[in-house]
Amino acid sequence: MQTDHLYLNDAYHVTCRAIVSHVSKEGLLLDQTVFYPQGGGQAGDSGWLTLKGGSRLRITESRKAGEAFPDKNTVLHIPALGQTPLIQRIKPGDEVCAKIDWQRRYRHMRLHTAAHMLCAVLPYSVNGCSITADYARLDFVTSDPLSRERIETALAAMVEAAHPVTVETISDEALQAHPELVRTMSVYPPIGCGQVRLVNIKDTDLQPCGGTHVANTREVGAVSVIKIEKKSASTRRVVLALEWPKAE
Ligand SMILES: [Zn+2]
Known part of the structure; x- marks a missing residue:
């Protein structure tokens, strides 16, 4: 069963109703979700699944389900320890309300966007990336000396300029027909899936x-x-960090 990944179209989608499609000790699958699964350097979401009747199941981690499941890209919602009696009450077909920890996710979104801005400041290849609620860490392939002050000044100017951030999709064919577009990108796009999300x-x-x-x-x-x-x-x-609010 395919899961509808609502966060891809709207990163500000905090909550959704969903139908449970699988429950096991590994976690729960839903027909649609607002939880971003760990991947691409970004940490997975935490949050809650509220059952009919109001009981809340705490979710501490979400990741792609992997090869053991029919759809390896579906999102596995992993419960906090110590909730077995509650999990045993949940059956496939049950309706739940899924809600992410928005404070934490919004920090991921801000730091992830800052990481893209950093790629614009430092025009080198990136060979490592980690985005958490506390920091964004990027590894650049260069031996050039880097200036903390220059980077902070450039990032502050981009924040001040209030540039819109949008998501686009382009077909593999369209991308290959416009090679000049690739030269404006700091990461080469993964061709072969039919479409590329930009x-x-x-x-x-x-x-x-x-x-x-x-x-x-x-x-x-x-x-x-x-x-x-x-x-x-x-x-x-x-390594970048947000100046406000400080992580808890
Ligand atoms: Zn990104």
């Missing part, structure tokens, strides 16, 4: 991405470079 920060950055982002760079707010590290002779690691 995230466009107007006049700033265009790259293929399946994650969740804010709708305007202004929402990212103040960003600090908390670390620049020489990870290897040819790799520089840059």
Whole structure:
């Protein structure tokens, strides 16, 4: 059974009604979900599934279900420990209300968008990326010295400019027919799935991405470079954090 991944069309979708399609000790599958599964460097969502009657099942992690399931890309909602009696009451066909932890997800969205902006500031290949609620960490293939002050100034200018952030799709054929588009991208798109999902920060950055982002760079707010590290002779690691609100 295919799951409808609502976060792909609207990252601000916090809650949805859903029908349970599978329950096991590994977790729950739903017919549609607002939970982003861990992937592309971005942490998965946490939140709650509210059952008919009002009981709430705490979900601490979500990830792609994987090869053991008919649709490996469907989202597995993984419950917190200690909820077995509640899980045993849930059956396929039950209706639940799925709700993500929005405070945490919004930090993912702001930091993920900041990571794209950083790609526009530092025009190098990226060979590692991790987005959590506390930081965005990117590894750039370069031996150039990097300036914390220059990066922070450039990011602040992008926030101030309030660039719209939009999601677009382009067919493999259209992309191949316009090779000049690829040159504007900091990450080469994955050709072969028929369509490529692109995230466009107007006049700033265009790259293929399946994650969740804010709708305007202004929402990212103040960003600090908390670390620049020489990870290897040819790799520089840059870690960004939000200045407000501080992580709990
Ligand atoms: Zn992204």
